Amino acid sequence: MTRETSRTIAEWATTAFGPARAEALVARAATEMDELRESLSQGDFDSIASEAADVAILLHRIAHDHGHDLSDAVDAKMARNRLRRWEPSGDGTGRHVAEPAVAASAAPAVSGAKSAPVETGEARLGDVLFDAKRISIRVRELAAAIERDLEGDILIVGVLKGAGFFTSDLARALRNPAHLAFVGVSSYGMNGSARGEPRLTSDVDVPVAGRKILLVEDLVDTGGTLSRLVDTFRQRGAADIRTAVLLDLVQSRPNRRLTPDYVGFETSATWVSGYGIDYKEKYRNLPDIHEVVLPSKA
Ligand SMILES: O=P(O)(O)OC[C@H]1O[C@H](OP(=O)(O)OP(=O)(O)O)[C@H](O)[C@@H]1O
Numbered sequence: 001m002t003r004e005t006s007r008t009i010a011e012w013a014t015t016a017f018g019p020a021r022a023e024a025l026v027a028r029a030a031t032e033m034d035e036l037r038e039s040l041s042q043g044d045f046d047s048i049a050s051e052a053a054d055v056a057i058l059l060h061r062i063a064h065d066h067g068h069d070l071s072d073a074v075d076a077k078m079a080r081n082r083l084r085r086w087e088p089s090g091d092g093t094g095r096h097v098a099e100p101a102v103a104a105s106a107a108p109a110v111s112g113a114k115s116a117p118v119e120t121g122e123a124r125l126g127d128v129l130f131d132a133k134r135i136s137i138r139v140r141e142l143a144a145a146i147e148r149d150l151e152g153d154i155l156i157v158g159v160l161k162g163a164g165f166f167t168s169d170l171a172r173a174l175r176n177p178a179h180l181a182f183v184g185v186s187s188y189g190m191n192g193s194a195r196g197e198p199r200l201t202s203d204v205d206v207p208v209a210g211r212k213i214l215l216v217e218d219l220v221d222t223g224g225t226l227s228r229l230v231d232t233f234r235q236r237g238a239a240d241i242r243t244a245v246l247l248d249l250v251q252s253r254p255n256r257r258l259t260p261d262y263v264g265f266e267t268s269a270t271w272v273s274g275y276g277i278d279y280k281e282k283y284r285n286l287p288d289i290h291e292v293v294l295p296s297k298a
């Protein structure tokens, strides 16, 4: 039997019924849920699995239409659920209770772990927002979209340090005959504190005039870093410049200086870490992206 995925289910459903709006799919899933409830109340135990499958099929389609695979999402959510603390409600269900702040000296984070501590005790790693598997799926989806837009030879420029892993994964997912280069950009002064105008701390080692460039960033906040780089490469005569970011920090959008062409995920988190992204230079090595719980929220 075919092992179905959200993609195969969505493809079948779209061929059979045509495209659907999410609201219609949710309404239909609610109807299927009523049928499941009916089977239970009538003691029709033979049809329970089949009715539950009807609900799941609709959920798969909704997940796929929004760029996800439901089984992957369930795996990621269960990994989080297993690490959370729960308060039973008394009916066999329960709700999750907030984690206490973690002591400053506890062990470092591992993949999927919740609440790994930050050494300073000022902040701590919170929930996994995007786990390694989800990132890798999304990177392949981004690569497919980029390949559709940018044909032939391109120059991929990763922004160090944060985009190091994203650039290397995205570059390997692209089938263009690409050149690879990195730039260093710093928005901090010599004392490392105040954030100011981004300046180039290391440059690409190839000419950019006439090239199609894919600028790769881990995250976009104010957009200052990317817009500085776009201006720089435009002045040098680049033929086409596209920007790809893994994370869009949506809270900063109103004041943003640039809108990226390709976005992996949106997040309302104010600070994140892992998969190349640091908190005070730490946690770049973590395979998953975590929210960082800053002291005011801890
Ligand atoms: O949109 P912006 O406001 O410019 O912010 C985004 C930049 O900020 C972070 O870099 P950071 O300066 O922390 O350096 P890093 O990549 O070495 O961590 C991030 O990696 C982006 O490069």
Ligand SMILES: Nc1nc2[nH]cnc2c(=O)[nH]1
Residues within 6 Å of the ligand: 219, 221, 222, 249, 270, 271, 272, 273, 277, 278, 279
């Ligand atoms: N602006 C911004 N910069 C970062 N550098 C590392 N993490 C972050 C983050 O969450 N936001």
